[in-house]
Amino acid sequence: MTDLAQTATGAPANEAEANARRRAQVRRSLARRNRAETRFKMLGLGSVLAAMAFVAILFGNILSNGLPAFWQFTLETEITFDPEVINVPDRPVRQAGQSDADYQAEMLGWQRRLAMVNWNRLLIAGVESAMAEDGVTTEIDARSAQSIIDSGARFVLRDMVIADPSIIGQTRRLNLLLSADGDNWAKEKLSRNLPDERQQLSRPARDVIDALMESGSVHRSFAWHIFTNVDSRSSPASAGLAGAFMGSFYMMLVVLLLAVPIGVASAIYLEEFAPKNRVTDLIEVNINNLAAVPSIVFGLLGAAVFINIFHLPLSAPLVGGLVLTLMTLPTVIIATRSSLRAVPPSLRQAALGIGASKTQMVFHHVLPVTYPGILTASILGVAQALGETAPLLLIGMNAFVANIPATPLDQSAALPVQIYLWQGNENRNFFEERTFAAIIVLLALMILLNALAIWLRSRLERKA
Template identity: 50%
Template sequence: MTEATMSSAGMQTATATKRDFGLKRRHAAEARFRFYGIAAITIGLVFLAILMFSIFSKGYTAFVQTAITVPVEFSAEIIDKDNVRATDPRKLLTANYPVIARNAVARALGVDLSDKVAMKQLTGLVSEGSRAQLRDIVAADPSVVGTTRNVTLLAAADIDSANKGQIDLTVPEAKRKVSDQQVAWLSQLKAAGQLSTPFNWGLLTFGASSRPETAGLGVAIIGSLYMMLVVLVCALPIGVAASIYLEEFAKKNRFTDLIEVNINNLAAVPSIVFGLLGLAVFINFFGMPRSAPIVGGLVLTLMTLPTIIIATRAALRSVPPSIRSAALGIGASKMQMVFDHVLPLATPGILTGTIIGLARALGETAPLLLIGMVAFVADKPATPFDPATALPVQIYMWANEAERAFVERTSGAIIVLLLFLAVMNITAILLRRRFERRW
């Protein structure tokens, strides 16, 4: 009996030891898995932080622009020497406005207008965009000719970079684009309170330009808004209608199974394939205009449809079957059951999927490149049929520019695009939480 008891106790001890060892191994495996998960999240956050720091550190300066405020003399001798503006208004549009801007800055700095060397350097101080700025002032009010008014002129791109500290002024003068004389003039203007760095509204309102200081996202923003409007008008009703039919009315057979498989496959097709499809169908076959938001919107509609259909079907499935049974039980038709009971309850999920699809479409570049939305467009489009570009395409175009000032504008444009995407995703989350019902 004693030997049996000892044997039983030994077996229990061995079993307990084995159990404890197994528990230790399991706990160790769980701890390792937790560590791997935390490490993966940490690495992802570190790379995200590096990416965000790189973008914002290079792009935040794009939201301010160096400007020079000086009294500008709208000299009649330069603008309309023969006094023919009353009979020939075009004379006001062809005047040598850059000389007027240069002379104004020269007078503010006390530079002799006959000093050709100094005047040549002064030409590089003010942006060539002053031509359009002063011309618009005169065209809007011809009575300014012969008067002097304070005007805020944009500084040239290199001067703007120097003022922001983006050019190393300690290197020899021959190795940089800004001369010592121009640096001295900057200091003089700053001391006189005539040099400022206001918010760069031009980044959000100007169109395409070969000069960085006058290049903006105005055309791209309007083009993107037009495209999102086209996507919303086309993709949402088609996607929701297709989802309702497949989920509530279509019979389950090989044909519907084939449709479902193809919808899921289309969601994974590279976006550039949709660009090729849009080029072949909308432009080559239907003859629609290149670089038009209507074409870009239709291409992005094809790309967004699978996402909206999948999200809508998931939202319809999330409605409990009891809702359908109760509606049919009180005498509602199947159509009434779907549109009066199921669809309203699925609306939060549909809205969320739609906004996520729009956010994906907003950031697409490849399909838009293939349909020609890389054109140089300086004027804002009035309709979706006018030439335009889009935010991601504008970023791509600026990234290929050689001038240093376009680097900050590229990062600034990325910040603007990220803000749009953040607003759309936050809106999707808020709508989900606002209308969501838990069963």
């Protein structure tokens, strides 16, 4: 009886202890899960912060190095268009009955006479005029004075005379770009402790620049010519991105006109109409594999097919656009098929149930729902193609072209290739900033395309 009583009285105690142990075990398990969840959240937050920090460092480095290139030093001075120096006849006037060919021949002859004018004499006189105006008494020879001004300034003066010959004999106040070496000295990018024989500018030229900076005749101005001028080797201070920008524009136009419609049409056929057999399976596998092929391989393909076989012009935006089209097609096809697969099957069944044909079902019911995804994929594919460099190098777009292309068949550079060329320029002190400035322009275009994709996607989703 005693043992039975003890067992009876001990059972509740043992059960209470067991429940307490289970509760403690549950609390410990919950605590472990909570700690694991907290660790996961902290790791995720740390990863996001680390990624944002690296992006901030990248953009901060690009902006800090590139933004100064958008401001260059200029010399404000008076230029006298001396008729003794500009010793050319009056501009030809078209006579009654004169043919176009004869008039153009006269104009070309007159422009050749202008090209032979010693414009450097006017630039040297302009430097001396600024020195006299500001009371700079440094003795400077003609060669040193000429090295202060960018050599492209003589073409500016020539074009002013071509546009308005009446300015011959007049005096105009102009802002002339300093040369690349002069700009480096004014920005203090050149060491001032080096001996004269190791300096890129002579001692008088450096002293004159310093004196004119103190007086305010040499000052910073926004470098609009970066956007309006083409690349130049003879006058690097006035080199710009206009030719490369137009080359990239023509290439993206070719990509938009070819890659987007062909890619979307291929995706619609493969997803909605193509029979499921070994042939379509092989096509799908190859499309997925092409999306992972390095871009330089597409450049080799373009050089072999479009240039060597079809004999298309070397370094032409048309060839670059065709190569980038081949590279962009797999991305557009895969993204479009993903958008089509995301459409609920009930939509297709409902369309077929009310009597729509398969073609009507695809184009009237399924495709409008996928417009946001297709549009986003297309713009992102174009943005990716905009930044490609390797395939363009293999089709000759790294050649120096000092013209703005008028058509996609004209030779030109491209923005990524221009960055590559400037990065390898021997005048590192000047072109390092200019390279980062070109990167800023390229990134701005890519960010603009991505923002356009996001805006159009959200707008189309609201309409849907």
